[in-house]
Amino acid sequence: MVEGFLMTEARAEILNRIRMGLTAARAEEGFCYPAEVSGEQVGIPPIPQSTALVDIFTESLESVGGFVHRCGPGEGDVAIQELLKELQVERVAHSGVPPGLEELLQVEAGVSSAQWGIAETGTIVLTSDEEQSRLVSLVPPIHVALLREDNVLPNLDEALVEVYRDNPADMSRAITWITGPSRTADIELTLVVGVHGPRQLHVILEAAQ
């Protein structure tokens, strides 16, 4: 009970401090409200119309050390199997079958889908509503993600619109944006990949039907 009381008290006091500060701010000489800006979209880098979104996506992701593999319509699963064979990976965890933590720590690769891609940055978007386990994209040393070409969006703005779904109550509880392998430069600013997350990120881009 005491705790609850303190909580309300802290909340009320902070909000009160803010209101007092703002009252003083509005009384300051030369005060005027800034223009309403929220919701207005500015500073969106143009996406060249002449280049296909998938090519921009590929270039962006490769520039940060990710790998992109293209395949034909309906060939995604086969392409994943071939890639895993090529990488000589035997133990694999899938996002649709959430593995236990011990298993997750043992597997060599994690396979998931990606709900969207973002051409501007080479980012893939994974949502908790679709990918039961996002840890498969984080804990194993290799992450392979299947992305459909027609889910590649031009920029961050459109990706935010897609994940927002018009109503916050419908949003996935955890949305993860991934751009390349895990990296750090905390020691002498020397780039090292795979510090906590995967050393390799492979995106299988499946052509639309």
Added chain:
Amino acid sequence: MKAPLSPERFESQAAEALNDTQLQDALQKATGLFAEKRGAAVDACEEWDSLREHARLIKEHTLLHLDEYLENFAAQAEASGVQVHWARDGEEACRVIEDIARNANATRLVKSKSMTTEEIHLNKALQVAEIDPVETDLGEWIIQLAGETPSHIIAPAIHKSKEQIADLFVEKLAIEPTTEVEELAATARKSLRRHFAEADLGVSGVNFAVAETGSILILENEGNARMTTTLPKIHIALMGVEKVIPRFADLAVFLRLLPRSGTGQKITTYQSILTGNPRPSDEEGPNQIHVVILDNGRTGMLAKAVTRQALNCIRCGACLNVCPVYQQVGGHAYGSVYPGPIGAVITPQLTGIEKTSRLPFASSLCGACRDACPVGIDIPELLLHLRAEIISRQSRLSARIAFRMWAWAMVKPWRYSLSTNLARAFPFLLPVGRWKVNRSFPGLAPNSFRKWWKDSS
């Protein structure tokens, strides 16, 4: 034992840093590389100026409606199952976090990088409460093992060489000696996995909190923040009141500004967008999420436009890298949690100017920080404002008399002539003793300009 760092001893700490050749090498390399990468990223972004201006306007708008947006954020977060806590100061925030841990019988805690937790000295408080916090960001982990504090907002261990880090790992973790950075990072990966797997509780910071949706965003490159917010059954996120932004769509602006300013990346490797407690159908994630909203002196900056702008800060660290003072003395010389130009303006406002009055003077006012700031904070203006406040509080009688005399002398030509002639005749009267400690005083010319002008014409 070395005295703990303090903002009251900026000058002596700075002098020490200037004599530390290893530190000088590390700083030159790090700040140079950061500034170069930022410059390249900004140059490649044609929309940079409009993005900055837009971000500044969003921040200004939000701060002038901060009560509404914070209440909206809290209401949305609570509606989706998040427990929202409010903390007036650092001590209260630490107590809230300790209580959550105690109620859950949690003793093992992992942390992802958060300057706000540094600000409230959370680790120290947790240790007193017999909870063992483990930093999981590589840089933070290194300085935790070394018993130090961060020297940079986004690269906490840039003051250390790989040799020093290797020695530290050999001593604390009994690894084989190596100076391969890859191996040092692999050691962190291996050691910290055990901590992630066993932790009861994960503590993170917040980069952005969206009022419209109650979402929090955490940006990172390593993946440790994803682990911290996914593996333990309880997640606690600590945010300053200024982290809130109005709309989900506003994120597009800030997601373009922060990574470019911080590390020169187009986007950081991972963005975690967390909106509410996981649903019963969700297989992963914590079963309790807490957000702690911290004031700790921030609301005191709202009243004046000049001080309010400091709340625009998104903690990118760009102003540190371009600052000629930071480049020379590094973060520890400031003796405050937040170093560099932004530290010099927010520390006195967060903790009071009594013990931090040296910081606003630790600047040449060159303006590089203002040019680099992605949210348009006029740091030099704020430094001057704080200097004026400090002088008006601290000025001694002698200084007041001296300035009064100066003012008297300057308003009439004959008084001016009289005073310069006096100074020429009795140069030891000039009150420049302390000024000369680090500079040479050129002295007055043997003849005045006015006399020269008169003689020559």
